Amino acid sequence: MVEHGDVRVVHRGGSKINFREPVISNDSSFLLCASGDCVKVFSTATEECVHDLRGHSGLVTGVRLRPSNHLQVYSCSLDGTVRLWDFTDGILIKTYVIGYPIYSIYTSANHEGVIFIVTAKSDQGSELFQLVAVQLRQCAEQVVEAREFSAVLPDVTSKPAAIDFGRGGEYIASVKAQQLEVFFFKKQKSYRFFLREDNKKGGKNTFTCVVCHPKDDCIATGHEDGKIRLWRNFNQKKEYTYSTMHWHHGAVGSLCFTPEGTNLLSGGVESVLVQWRYNQESEKDFLPRLGAAITHIVVSPDGALFCTSHSDNKITIIQSCVKVSAVIQGLVNGDGVRTDLMVDPHSKAMVLNGKPGHLQFYSLQRDKLLYNLDIVQQEYIHEEGLQQFEVVKAAFTSSGDWLATVEERQQKSADLELNLKLWAFDEQTQSFVLNTTISAPHEARITAMCFCHAAGSQTTMLVSTSKDGHFKAWQLAEAAHTQDEGSSSSWSCDFVGSYHGLVPESCCFSADGSLLAVSFQEVVTVWSPSSWELLTTLSQPPGAIRHLCFGRLSCSKYLLGATDNSLLCCWNLLTCSLEWSTAMATSLLLVDPLSENIAAFCYQAGSTDLFVFKPNEPRPLFSQKAVCSGKVNRAVFAPREEMLESCEESSQWLNRSQLYFLTPYMDLMTFSTKAEEDKLMASSKQLVIDDSIAMTPFSLLLGKHRQQQENQDPLSVLSAERSPLPQGSAAIKELLQTPAHVLPSTSFLCSLFVQSLLISVTDSREEDKHVEEEMESDKENSDEEMESGTSRPEAGSVVDQYVHAADRPLTKAQIREVRRVKKLDQGWMSNILDT
Amino acid sequence: MGEFTVHRVRFFDHTPAAVRALAFHGGSERLALARADGAVELFNFNDNYFQEKVIPGQDGRTVEALCWVGQRLFAAGLNGEITEYDLENLKPSYTVEAYGGPVWTISANSQGSLLAAGCEDGTVKMFEILEKKIQFQRNLDRQKGRIVSLSWHPTGSLIAAGLMDMIRIFDAETGRATHRLLVDRGVGTSKSQEVVVWSVLFLSDQTIISGDSAGKVQIWDGHTGTLVRTHLVSKWDVLALAVSKEEDSVIAGTSEGTIIQFQFLSSTVAQQEKEWIRTRTFKNHSHDVRALVHTETAVVSGGMDTQLVVRPLLDKVEKNTMESSLRKIAFPHRSLVCCAKKAGLLLFQFPEHLELWRLGEGEGHGRAGDSLPVKRKPEKLIHLKRKGDDQICCSALSPCGGWMSYSTVSSVRLYRIQYDDNNISITKVSKLPKSLCSVHRLCFSPDSSKLFAASSHSSVVVVALNQSECKHLSTLKPKSGSRQPVHLLVASEDGKWLAAANTACEVHVYNLHTMKLHCTVPVFRSCPTAIGINPVTSNLVSVHADQQIFEFSLGQKEYTEWSRKLQKQGLHSLWLQRDTPVTHVTFNPRNPAHILLHDTFMFCIIDQSLPLPEAKSPLYNQMMLRSLPEAERVQHSHAFKISKNFQHLLCVSLLEDLSLVVVERPLLDIMSQLPAPVRQKKFAT
Numbered sequence A: 001m002v003e004h005g006d007v008r009v010v011h012r013g014g015s016k017i018n019f020r021e022p023v024i025s026n027d028s029s030f031l032l033c034a035s036g037d038c039v040k041v042f043s044t045a046t047e048e049c050v051h052d053l054r055g056h057s058g059l060v061t062g063v064r065l066r067p068s069n070h071l072q073v074y075s076c077s078l079d080g081t082v083r084l085w086d087f088t089d090g091i092l093i094k095t096y097v098i099g100y101p102i103y104s105i106y107t108s109a110n111h112e113g114v115i116f117i118v119t120a121k122s123d124q125g126s127e128l129f130q131l132v133a134v135q136l137r138q139c140a141e142q143v144v145e146a147r148e149f150s151a152v153l154p155d156v157t158s159k160p161a162a163i164d165f166g167r168g169g170e171y172i173a174s175v176k177a178q179q180l181e182v183f184f185f186k187k188q189k190s191y192r193f194f195l196r197e198d199n200k201k202g203g204k205n206t207f208t209c210v211v212c213h214p215k216d217d218c219i220a221t222g223h224e225d226g227k228i229r230l231w232r233n234f235n236q237k238k239e240y241t242y243s244t245m246h247w248h249h250g251a252v253g254s255l256c257f258t259p260e261g262t263n264l265l266s267g268g269v270e271s272v273l274v275q276w277r278y279n280q281e282s283e284k285d286f287l288p289r290l291g292a293a294i295t296h297i298v299v300s301p302d303g304a305l306f307c308t309s310h311s312d313n314k315i316t317i318i319q320s321c322v323k324v325s326a327v328i329q330g331l332v333n334g335d336g337v338r339t340d341l342m343v344d345p346h347s348k349a350m351v352l353n354g355k356p357g358h359l360q361f362y363s364l365q366r367d368k369l370l371y372n373l374d375i376v377q378q379e380y381i382h383e384e385g386l387q388q389f390e391v392v393k394a395a396f397t398s399s400g401d402w403l404a405t406v407e408e409r410q411q412k413s414a415d416l417e418l419n420l421k422l423w424a425f426d427e428q429t430q431s432f433v434l435n436t437t438i439s440a441p442h443e444a445r446i447t448a449m450c451f452c453h454a455a456g457s458q459t460t461m462l463v464s465t466s467k468d469g470h471f472k473a474w475q476l477a478e479a480a481h482t483q484d485e486g487s488s489s490s491w492s493c494d495f496v497g498s499y500h501g502l503v504p505e506s507c508c509f510s511a512d513g514s515l516l517a518v519s520f521q522e523v524v525t526v527w528s529p530s531s532w533e534l535l536t537t538l539s540q541p542p543g544a545i546r547h548l549c550f551g552r553l554s555c556s557k558y559l560l561g562a563t564d565n566s567l568l569c570c571w572n573l574l575t576c577s578l579e580w581s582t583a584m585a586t587s588l589l590l591v592d593p594l595s596e597n598i599a600a601f602c603y604q605a606g607s608t609d610l611f612v613f614k615p616n617e618p619r620p621l622f623s624q625k626a627v628c629s630g631k632v633n634r635a636v637f638a639p640r641e642e643m644l645e646s647c648e649e650s651s652q653w654l655n656r657s658q659l660y661f662l663t664p665y666m667d668l669m670t671f672s673t674k675a676e677e678d679k680l681m682a683s684s685k686q687l688v689i690d691d692s693i694a695m696t697p698f699s700l701l702l703g704k705h706r707q708q709q710e711n712q713d714p715l716s717v718l719s720a721e722r723s724p725l726p727q728g729s730a731a732i733k734e735l736l737q738t739p740a741h742v743l744p745s746t747s748f749l750c751s752l753f754v755q756s757l758l759i760s761v762t763d764s765r766e767e768d769k770h771v772e773e774e775m776e777s778d779k780e781n782s783d784e785e786m787e788s789g790t791s792r793p794e795a796g797s798v799v800d801q802y803v804h805a806a807d808r809p810l811t812k813a814q815i816r817e818v819r820r821v822k823k824l825d826q827g828w829m830s831n832i833l834d835t
Numbered sequence B: 001m002g003e004f005t006v007h008r009v010r011f012f013d014h015t016p017a018a019v020r021a022l023a024f025h026g027g028s029e030r031l032a033l034a035r036a037d038g039a040v041e042l043f044n045f046n047d048n049y050f051q052e053k054v055i056p057g058q059d060g061r062t063v064e065a066l067c068w069v070g071q072r073l074f075a076a077g078l079n080g081e082i083t084e085y086d087l088e089n090l091k092p093s094y095t096v097e098a099y100g101g102p103v104w105t106i107s108a109n110s111q112g113s114l115l116a117a118g119c120e121d122g123t124v125k126m127f128e129i130l131e132k133k134i135q136f137q138r139n140l141d142r143q144k145g146r147i148v149s150l151s152w153h154p155t156g157s158l159i160a161a162g163l164m165d166m167i168r169i170f171d172a173e174t175g176r177a178t179h180r181l182l183v184d185r186g187v188g189t190s191k192s193q194e195v196v197v198w199s200v201l202f203l204s205d206q207t208i209i210s211g212d213s214a215g216k217v218q219i220w221d222g223h224t225g226t227l228v229r230t231h232l233v234s235k236w237d238v239l240a241l242a243v244s245k246e247e248d249s250v251i252a253g254t255s256e257g258t259i260i261q262f263q264f265l266s267s268t269v270a271q272q273e274k275e276w277i278r279t280r281t282f283k284n285h286s287h288d289v290r291a292l293v294h295t296e297t298a299v300v301s302g303g304m305d306t307q308l309v310v311r312p313l314l315d316k317v318e319k320n321t322m323e324s325s326l327r328k329i330a331f332p333h334r335s336l337v338c339c340a341k342k343a344g345l346l347l348f349q350f351p352e353h354l355e356l357w358r359l360g361e362g363e364g365h366g367r368a369g370d371s372l373p374v375k376r377k378p379e380k381l382i383h384l385k386r387k388g389d390d391q392i393c394c395s396a397l398s399p400c401g402g403w404m405s406y407s408t409v410s411s412v413r414l415y416r417i418q419y420d421d422n423n424i425s426i427t428k429v430s431k432l433p434k435s436l437c438s439v440h441r442l443c444f445s446p447d448s449s450k451l452f453a454a455s456s457h458s459s460v461v462v463v464a465l466n467q468s469e470c471k472h473l474s475t476l477k478p479k480s481g482s483r484q485p486v487h488l489l490v491a492s493e494d495g496k497w498l499a500a501a502n503t504a505c506e507v508h509v510y511n512l513h514t515m516k517l518h519c520t521v522p523v524f525r526s527c528p529t530a531i532g533i534n535p536v537t538s539n540l541v542s543v544h545a546d547q548q549i550f551e552f553s554l555g556q557k558e559y560t561e562w563s564r565k566l567q568k569q570g571l572h573s574l575w576l577q578r579d580t581p582v583t584h585v586t587f588n589p590r591n592p593a594h595i596l597l598h599d600t601f602m603f604c605i606i607d608q609s610l611p612l613p614e615a616k617s618p619l620y621n622q623m624m625l626r627s628l629p630e631a632e633r634v635q636h637s638h639a640f641k642i643s644k645n646f647q648h649l650l651c652v653s654l655l656e657d658l659s660l661v662v663v664e665r666p667l668l669d670i671m672s673q674l675p676a677p678v679r680q681k682k683f684a685t
Helices: A648-654 A672-691 A697-707 A717-722 A730-737 A746-757 A766-780 A784-791 A793-806 A811-822 A828-832 B562-568 B572-579 B624-628 B630-636 B667-675
Strands: A008-011 A029-037 A039-041 A051-052 A061-064 A069-077 A081-086 A091-097 A100-107 A112-119 A127-134 A143-144 A149-154 A161-165 A171-176 A181-183 A189-194 A207-212 A219-224 A227-232 A241-245 A253-255 A262-268 A273-277 A280-287 A295-300 A305-310 A312-319 A325-331 A351-352 A358-363 A368-372 A390-396 A402-411 A415-427 A431-439 A446-451 A463-466 A472-478 A492-496 A502-507 A516-520 A523-528 A531-541 A544-552 A558-563 A567-572 A577-583 A588-591 A598-604 A605-612 A622-629 A634-639 A657-662 A670-673 B006-009 B021-024 B028-033 B038-044 B049-053 B065-069 B070-074 B080-087 B091-097 B103-108 B113-119 B125-132 B131-138 B150-154 B158-162 B166-171 B177-182 B196-201 B207-212 B216-221 B226-232 B238-243 B249-254 B258-266 B274-283 B287-292 B296-302 B307-310 B327-329 B337-340 B346-347 B352-358 B374-376 B378-386 B391-396 B403-408 B412-420 B422-428 B441-444 B452-455 B460-465 B471-476 B488-491 B497-502 B507-511 B516-521 B528-535 B539-544 B549-553 B584-587 B594-598 B603-606 B640-643 B649-654 B662-663
Touching: A008 A622, A029 A051, A039 A061, A039 B584, A081 A100, A081 B196, A100 A161, A112 B337, A149 A171, A149 A181, A149 B662, A161 B452, A171 A207, A171 B594, A181 A207, A181 A219, A189 A431, A207 A253, A207 A312, A219 A262, A227 A531, A227 B274, A241 B258, A262 A295, A262 B131, A295 A516, A305 A784, A351 A390, A351 A634, A358 A390, A368 A431, A402 A446, A402 B006, A431 A492, A446 A502, A463 A502, A463 A516, A463 B296, A472 A502, A472 A622, A502 A544, A516 A544, A523 A558, A523 B103, A531 A811, A544 A588, A577 B452, A588 A634, A605 A672, A605 B649, A622 A648, A672 B460, A717 B667, A730 B028, A784 B080, A793 B594, B021 B287, B021 B296, B028 B065, B028 B287, B065 B103, B070 B103, B080 B103, B080 B131, B091 B131, B103 B150, B113 B150, B113 B238, B158 B207, B166 B196, B166 B207, B207 B238, B207 B471, B207 B528, B216 B238, B238 B296, B249 B287, B249 B296, B258 B287, B258 B296, B327 B488, B327 B572, B346 B391, B352 B391, B403 B441, B403 B452, B452 B488, B497 B528, B497 B539, B539 B584, B549 B562, B584 B649
Parallel strands: A061 A100, A091 A143, A241 B274, A253 A295, B006 B662, B021 B065, B150 B196, B196 B238, B238 B287, B391 B441, B528 B584
Antiparallel strands: A008 A670, A029 A039, A039 A051, A061 A069, A069 A081, A081 A091, A100 A112, A112 A127, A127 A149, A161 A171, A171 A181, A181 A189, A207 A219, A219 A227, A227 A241, A253 A262, A262 A273, A273 A280, A295 A305, A305 A312, A312 A325, A351 A358, A358 A368, A390 A402, A402 A415, A415 A431, A446 A463, A463 A472, A472 A492, A502 A516, A516 A523, A523 A531, A544 A558, A558 A567, A567 A577, A588 A598, A598 A605, A605 A622, A634 A657, A657 A670, B021 B028, B028 B038, B038 B049, B065 B070, B070 B080, B080 B091, B103 B113, B113 B125, B125 B131, B150 B158, B158 B166, B166 B177, B196 B207, B207 B216, B216 B226, B238 B249, B249 B258, B258 B274, B287 B296, B296 B307, B307 B327, B337 B346, B346 B352, B352 B378, B391 B403, B403 B412, B412 B422, B441 B452, B452 B460, B460 B471, B488 B497, B497 B507, B507 B516, B528 B539, B539 B549, B584 B594, B594 B603, B603 B640, B649 B662
């Protein structure tokens, strides 16, 4: 098997942002969170991702501010490195090579030049973890080997919430199972406190998290049974004491003290943020309806912002415990995705289970959740162990005009509640509107569902197969007798088919819609949808067919089927005979809608291999062993926005569309080529320079201005500001690309242009003054427009960012802004930026 | 173990009264407990929480507060009197009228010279404590509203009083009120109701801690009279407060049955400055916690649910020891049931009356564990109400069932009962010897010809019973001259021996033929809780509060071989860990090697012929033995055969026809008779 060096499995988009607790910068303007292999920097005001800190080659497992410099941040990763970043500029400052996978990182203001990391105990595999202190040497190099470890706590858990530093870093508290351990650095002594495994009332005493009071010697611990204990007097073996507070009915997910220690925040599965008054525990405030279980709580250093991470991959920013001011939503990964991964043809968004009872539309290009479509339309109750309606199947037509969903609720084993819903796309609202609800479409669970893909056909047809032994065809029928013609069409059952009482497992339409293949156990039946005539049966016993798909384009004469006894068969429909078959434990068979390529995920010996092939070619186009551990059950080909021009044979299959798949741990992975990565790196570099200043409309424009000085000495920003614009710089490009009718008079532009070509030897102040005068005249010309331009920067800032990335010409108003900014005295600003 | 027909008796409606007040004497480790019916019980915490003494109550005299002054115990109640108890004769020694209406609280200063009583009319009355009596000294400034709680400053110069809506601080010297601390009323509807300061504590650093009916525990600065901090701990009342001796921990009992601990802690490790912080919450009661005591190692609480709970503070005691286990004392440690072995009658003692029952009869035979059909139902023969105000302190029924006797603090009554067919006649024996007064314990001889009555100074009065008259035969006195009351009295089956145990842990054995003291069993450190004389071997078996068992040969006047072996090997650790004392020892006349004993939760037959259990072998092995084949049983069986089939046992007795009488009083039955507790919101209801 050939190893393809240039195609790599990466986290790209949709990675968890709730994996580790986020970090709020000292001025509360940025929120940093670990997300896959990078650290994302969000603006707390606009919820937008400002930039990614890329560099780690493994999963990032922790982010901490550097105590001695609050503009720098440490991040640690499973790749065995700790990296120090300047997060405002997005620059990697240093890389410390530790050499072992790091599971979490801690810093303490009291320990200068030391970081604390949790690593696996090297000899006993990954079960046992230890907390070690790492001395960071001061040196000038970029990559530093840091191998001076000293063990602090020998037995900890890898959960970051299970360790916290106490008042001023004097001690460290760690919880594991039923044990709390407090280690005092000064005395080098540790105290251990145990709880009984189960108290009499059946509550579980297991610790879930720990947090230390910032001013007092008090440790708060959260427990499995929802209790919060406040420990005091823990500097002695016996006379320690604790008080218990109990509000949560589920496990306490996270705890956090406010910076002054006046309040304690807690959250859990109830999705309620509880604020306890320290020392007045009977009084508490609640912020309910946060949407999903709280996994992390963070408070900004000034105490103004609270930030909660939720289990549905969401970060909520809350202002002073009363108002949700921003929601950063990642790809919702619930406990399991039950629908297939799909691509919405309209929005090009990936569609899968989202919030409970919803379908989410997630834009992979922009790595952003577009919206959640409420399918179930029932209140979700936040409690474990309840059986509630879930969306289990969904399908789009190829045009994207119709969406079919199946929701089910199974209480006990007896009564299954099923609903088939059909949604029509509404052009006006650009979303889906419920058209038909069919309750109990089948008597048993629906196994597969697909739309007829035929582009030219008049009627839209949906076929669903069920465990009750039938497959049903549903058709959009015009109800003639109703007056209102517009909304009269609804879906009804057109045909019920079965085959010898066998259970249909999967179904598939051919690309032109003329054939329908339904697999009944080991038999594949081929039907004609127009006449509902059984055309032929194909079978390759033994082994029931699990996956079926027709080939596309030039290979549309082939029908592929994967059986559960690891056989992949390809039938030729013209000859009605088996073309070829191969032994392959296929867990998923996927057709690229834009090419003939078919991807097969094969589960073998604990990991999944990928093969991409054309049905008519004997050699696979691409194969990779062990793309991930565990079984891959969900994957999708997402069409690319613009075609990739890759000439390498092994990566050509990725040119038209990108293959995404979900690992068993609900991580969305994709395949990326080298060319693509290079491009991405380049664009991120660009972005970094754009956003070196805080995201205000003013700074955006200023940043644009600074972009021109990129190639110059960064140390002399002041002088750079005065230096002439180089030939072909962005500003001149903008001038040239702006439509002529919006430009100022040529005489004005000419002088400006000529001036830009001059080599500046004069005093900068003179030049400034010069521009100033010119701007004055300009201002007089279009005073009105200026005002309209300045009144919309707030709303425009988001747009601006994208405009930037796409390198499109500036609008007229923006050019005016640029000029106006130039006119202003920027001395003070550049001073700030320098420092 | 042997098979018995068991009379399972559940018609003894014994219901203890609610706990009203507690007082702890630190020096002797004794706890005084007052119940709602006025009875006062004394528990010895050094001796496995054994209930040593019970002073019966009196009608119309409730106890609201108890107070130790040195070794003297004072009580005050809503009848407006202050009582001192005679702890040797188990009766009130004198009462003093306070002349201030009902007395809500009394408190003695630490010097033991003054006793302050808070009265309904708003006065705090000071009594001087003299030897043998107390004398009214003076009133402090009279307040509007009743004085509900009092607390002395440890120096004795100041006294804090809890009233309605406020706390007053008095100068004990001048009697002037120096501070007035206003207590907030509750919020909402209770705003219009005045708040009662149920309990107040005055600490040595002049901190005042109060608990009130609005559910608050408040901490005040006594220097300035300002509120330092309020802890809202309950939706209902905070009824009781107690402080540890070191003044680093305060506990508060609430109407919800919870006890909340506050500790005096420094907020950071190195810092000296401390503050009161709410820490633990204990919930061991279903009803109001009315009284609290903070001992050095435990929280002792009692309330409406009639149980005394000793909750050890785990930070003060060694883990996994006797001391670290929670104790609930629900049943009295003395016998309230008397069984006439020959007649099959049961006498139940209540504070107000006596009940005489005839046991039912079953028929047929069944296998072990079967319940037999009842041929004749048990029958209540006599319901005898007591005369006078004093509650019954002891009672006895003769083995033939022909005599019945009971005693109150002031008098003894003896009844002759005659059964002719279905008619029962009861006649009071009118002429009793003068020596029968102030009796602590009554006992009939096995042939029903004599009545033994334990009287003051450990003496035993022997009265000969006859159809016509009762004659004082003799008064038996121990040589030790102990003044402690006798709490156990038992006569041997052959009528030769009489053993009497007193609370000074002495067991005296008298020869009834010679009417002389035969011998005194060597004094053990722990009080005997049950004694019995083996009818065949004449060995005295005594079981003590620390669960030790001794067998003393009366003939040889020394411990028997078996007893020495038992002491040498030591008792099984599980046996020693039981937390209720053995209250009866009886013997199987068929098999003299069998000793039958029981405590509240188990019934045990000790077979002296079998080897003693090894320390590692299981003590409760009856179930296991049953599953083994016959041959292997022998090597696994040991002397202690324990049955836990019966729970909450008040009496186990062997009748003459070798059927067993088991008197049970399920705790749930007691709970069901209690009033409903305060309503509490329960999660998910």
